[in-house]
Amino acid sequence: MTETIASAALAVHENLNIQKRRIQKGEKKTRLSLVTGTHGDELEGQYLAYMVGSFIDQNIDMLDGIVDIYPALNPMGIDSITRGIPMFDLDMNRVFPGSKNGTMAEMLCASIVDDISGSDVCIDVHSSNIFLKEIPQIRMSAPTAQTLLPYAILMNVDFIWIHDAATVLESTLAHTLNTRGTKTLVVEMGVGMRITKEYCRQLFDGVMYLMKELGMWKGEIASVREPIVSEGREVGFVNSDAAGIFVPCANFGDTVKKGDHIGDVVDPLTSEVVEKVKAVCDGLIFTLREYPVVYGGSLLARILQPVSGGEDK
């Protein structure tokens, strides 16, 4: 069953509709919400939403609970390849919790929060942006880690990044839902404007595993990998200092040593290498720049350091 959970009239004979699909079977009321499409340039979640819905449809008798799929929180953004809400250039994930009596964006956000609240678990799928590629990972703030980590480790991601809380992130959907008691996991994977089938498949297995653990799925499921958790580790940021074209020579997922050559910034006009990019620390490259044009400051890579004094598995 599909339903419109929020709607706003646009200027010329059209409504902006945010839709969800509810798949329900069995006696249990356990509810999993799969949410994506907050940023219009992030598409990995679109294919994942299709995969999960399609698989459940084909094996509907195995479901014992409620799965709500929200594929497009920012439908106009996806439709127009716009990261924010078109017309306003607003990042939707800085408008939560919104307000029923607020502006259009605030009203939509408040309706979304109301609808998802009460889910047993919510999975909020993002896919970086057009500039960076990310290995499948779940991010959470330190204050929420104790609650969320037991669920995150079931999700078949490679990495769980527990970061410091930041006031500005209090305007996100995940913060709002977690504050209201709906356990919400933020997934980052792949790259903007593309679908990485391999990652969608990986996360699909995680979603099904989580459903099994929640008692919502009676069918067979694949085993999941044990993620690296960032606790006790530092993340090294590699930013460009020069402007030009970034050409990596390390691969995504490589383990590198501090000082290793991981790429060059080159100048196509002068044919010179303007910066030899080196790893800032030992560790695993879990973020790598995908879009070649860089300014000073452009993020090129993130490296997850090993545990102090220890070795990665």
Next chain:
Amino acid sequence: MKKKILFSLRSPYREQLEVTGFCFGHGKKSAAIVGAMRGNEVQQMYVCSRMVQELKKLEAKGHIADDCEIMVIPCVNYYSMNIGKRFWTMDNTDINRMFPGYVQGETTQRIADGLFSKIQGYEYGIQLASFYQPGNFLPHVKMMDTGFTAPALMKDFGLEYGIIRRPRPYDTTTLNYNWQIWGTKAFSVYANATDIIDENAADEAVYAILRFLDTQGIISANTPPAYVTKLTDESKTSQIRSEAAGVFKSLISIGKRVERGDVLGIISDPFDGEVVSEIRSTVSGTIYFEYCAPLINSNTVCFKIIK
């Protein structure tokens, strides 16, 4: 006057970005004035350019106080201005959501850091601000309530209204907020327009800033008579939102007094012209913001009223 490059950034394909400050007087860092941080803030840049003109004249006459330095930065993000974008050219991030900045961070964090490191430590900070929606404001001054605020100082601008805003989480990375946290008394001046030049509003903003600097003893300037500023909390203002979508027509202008129930505007069907909604005031007060685009969505703020 001294012209200083506060921060520069190389681009792969364009001339180097040079954020430029104009300094007047010598000595104690007294006031910094920042204009456009977004590519559509033409009015904000224009007001600053007018300030440069005024301060040049005052400096030539010796009307800048001893041991006082004023810096004006008309435009931080002219890269975006030159290509018709509001936010940063490449990644569409907003410099005014990157403060206090980070020298080793991403590009707009570095720009914010480069700017903030040069405008930190001033006693007063004045930012020419804009709103994300198309619209006109009654010139007014705003301050964020960070706990370090002295709202009464807003009266020294002599604008009709001074508004205190309780910061939301997304405000914590703005220039204004961070200025205050680092000890600068920071104000946002709204000079009506954004992507067009409104000469009258620019005059009013320039006089207001000169008046403020004069009252603080930083300059000596003659300015036209001022308003007795009414201070109010933003939570006590009212927003009137559209209940329908279509073609918007305002029936009132900013600065006008309205009564509860007055019709402020109409929305008509874009195809057949039938009126689909009358926008009525829910309170009595003075209009200080008016939406100004021809098309309007539902739930859009079309008027703001100070009760």
